[in-house]
Amino acid sequence: MSEAQRTPFVESLLEAAAQAQLPGSGIGWLDAARRENLEAFAAAGLPDTRMEAWKYTALRALGQRRFEPGDAQAATRAVDDATYALPGVDGPALVFVNGVFRADLSRIDSLPAGLSLLPLSHALNGDAEPLRFALSRHYREGGDAFARLNAALAGDGVVLRVAAGAKVAQAVHLVMIGAAAESDLAWHVRHIVELGEDAELSLVEHHVASGEQQHLGTQVADVVLRKGAQLRHVTLQNSSAGGTLVRHNSVQLDEDAQASLYVLELGGALVRHDLHATLAGDRARMETRGVFVLNGRQHVDTQMALRHQALNTASDSIWRGVADQRSRGVFRGAIVVAPGADGSDASLSSKNLLLSGQAEIDTKPELEIYADEVKAAHGATVGQLDERSLFYLRSRGIPLTEARAILTAAFCRAVFESLDNDALREHLDQQLMAHLPSA
């Protein structure tokens, strides 16, 4: 892309990069990685819909917008802690307001044994070498514009490590708050999470809004589970109705590692979630559960790719979508079984409810299989509530709107059934119910 063709979006972010005072600058490899990712972003700009991974998400409107580099007042903005309090989640917490770490809102003073948790900005001031592998990554895929941007501009985030054998009982709460500001901001967070051998962790990733705003948030997270580690990762995305949020999460599972992921997408105007998981060690197991409930003109795009790379690995995915009014829900769930990954067992279900004539659902479950000792299946549906079930409820005196609400809730709630934090599960169900139409 020549200079003349640069969109306002790319221009404003390049200006931001020129002014940015990022923590860790001066570290040679980090500067180089930031520079190269920025150059790649500047050269390619935003992907268009001709690119397969962005087929259903047009970024033309975003490309015409400008974002201010960062929030100078982020450290002092008043945020009510009720906006992000979650029942059942009272362990250590790290809070970021517009991408900036807020020590005053966080709880990291008395950490349980084996847990190391600190903001990236602090980690970079100490010994940055352990972060080198994650932070010197170059994003080479054409569609990785936001990951490049994040790699170039992220100044904060979480560095979380659980020592081998440590079992952290309390859930760790990561809060990303988009707070109302004087102008539209772009903020970026970068998380690095590592669970040592046989470690256990429960993590809650939480995106919320404080006041109305139309910021752009980007997040890149690398999660690694060493041999035998177990992770439960819950994401509650309830960001500002006008906001744009792009998340790029990678998970790697070594031998015997187990991960359960729960995702509830409620907020945001334009939301994109890339989830890449690699079952890299033998007998690794992964469970993903997700729901999106959309209305207004929301556009939520989830792109999940699970790669089975070792022997006897298993993955099980259940995703539900509800689209009402003029919203659009996009889901891609790809399962790749690499050559030699015998004994893989993969299943995926994507079921969607389309509630309005102006809404749209695009779903694309994929299988890419290169091994023959494999069990792989996927199913996808788009439709509406079952007429017979509605009839059944109505014949028992339940009014139509209520019957619809009951069935819609039941359609989505199955997803969180296996979540073993009761208080949190109930909270997610409530949030879900509150977002469902005509409840």
Add this chain to the structure above:
Amino acid sequence: MTTETTDRSDTPATLRDNAEVAAALGRRYEAGFVTDIETDYLPAGLSEDIVRQLSALKKEPEWMTEWRLKAYRHWLTMPMPDWAKLKLAPIDYQSISYYAAPKSAPKSLDEVDPKLLETYDKLGVPLHERAKLAGVAVDAVFDSVSVGTTFRKELAEAGVIFCSMSEAIREHPELVQKYLGSVVPTGDNFFAALNSAVFSDGSFVFVPKGVRCPMELSTYFRINAINTGQFERTLIVCEDDAYVSYLEGCTAPMRDENQLHAAVVELVALERAQIKYSTVQNWYPGDENGVGGIYNFVTKRGDCRGNDSKISWTQVETGSAITWKYPSCVLRGDRSVGEFYSVALTHHRQQADTGTKMIHIGKGTKSKIVSKGISAGRSNNSYRGLVKVEKGAEGARNYTQCDSLLIGKKCGAHTFPYMEVKNPTAIVEHEATTSKISDDQMFYCRSRGIGEEDAVSMIVDGFCKQVFRELPMEFAVEAKKLLEVSLEGAVG
């Protein structure tokens, strides 16, 4: 699209597999002979002059020449698509000869070069006798021109027009002008544009109002000459309440070069009309190392224009080095029905990226997709399908079932279904599974004294049954035999 190699380090087990596969001779391609007859070529290369020359050679009217030129000019502006999951060497469009015809132009079937007839005999398409016995009317396309259409008279009595495309352009220009390019426009895609510019022949079927075509119509395609491409164009129009069943078969001789086959098939079904289109595709697939073979890049689309119309595609794809096609249905009429039944088998280094598109536009439209993919050797077999429900398609219904069977450890089976739904009363369902022939199944058959290859072919036959029973009987028998031959050496 990413393309990955499927190579793995050889374990002792795979070494043994290889040895036995090699010992089993790979596949025998029975249609791989060359017929030695004199052929008229156009020089290799493509330009406006070639398009004009081709049009002149075929004594086409002015409007047809212009139509071709328009398509050619459009083609020049188009890039070759690259989104399929295929590994494909660049094609040099200037090295292909776009026209090859047997030198002695036949006046009637009895004047057809006996050698040509022999070729068809070897292929099992005797134009005279067996066609009559079987009651199948055959239009045979040899390289680029149609060499004769049987059963002309019987069909004419019913009012059905079944002739070569060249003849249709001369004899029925009003029909051709009305329908040609109305389903697949000249600029629809790269290969359709190329075909529109240089198509040499093909079949034309017109079934008038209320007529049920008294016999199954059939076309046999064969690429014989070296360094040629085959670009045939088929157009089938069924007027109100008409019905036709159409069969298509394809073969080519064995050669080391890749040959391009870029056909376009257009189907038009008016009110309450039904078209059933069956294909058994057995182009030369290349040898076991992936040398040679046909590139089969075909655009097939049916347009259910009338209410209550129905178009059904059935395909058995065992040949071609690369198959890249998506027979589609545009369900425009209310309550129209689209069906797609497919068996795609790949072996050795064959690649297939095939599937269908069902575009629901009318109210109460229904579609059903049943796809069975079988991969063996080092082949890659992808199903790619689109089900799209537009806003106005109240009560649209789709059911898709897509199963893959893997035979061996070095092949790949992939599924890429796209579902785009814009109407809340629509129901769209997709299911897919991937499996291999289980040891239990094999053990069961073997313990009852069934040989290994027979057991495999029995199991594969069962796997494909849902599709085979959609085929007309003669084709079902051929399809079964083809699978058996194609799978030879796949197990060991």
